[in-house]
Amino acid sequence: MSIMQVEVVSNQETIYSGEASFIVVPTVNGELGIYPRHEPIMSLVRPGSLRLTVPNVSQEVLVAVAGGVLEVNPHKITVLADVAIRSEEMDAERAEAAKKAAESSIKQAQDDESLAKAQAALAAAIAELKTLDYLRQQKR
Incomplete structure (x- = not known):
């Protein structure tokens, strides 16, 4: 089995x-599936679920990402995410509350900076909710 090195880094931690x-x-x-020895590319990441198939691990490793940059090299993949949350740290109620708060903040934003912060918070909440939906579908 061929493998590649993967680094997923948020602005706060690996x-x-x-x-x-x-x-x-x-x-x-759209979703990009990458195997080892993929042609080099760069792409912008949108909010959603990043899924990893890890050797000798039965379940996928899931990470919610909310924007960022993807760099693909033949033996190394790097995702520099604006926000990234491990699946074991996700909480549906918290994410739904964060989504509602961000939507409210967008409506009340009075300058570009506060609008950008609210949009980033909304993207993070949406990414977490999408990943939780994916997990629920996999358990069916």
């Missing part, structure tokens, strides 16, 4: 660093 045999990244052009 979320995942290790090997993977396959990764699915939500990009602005």
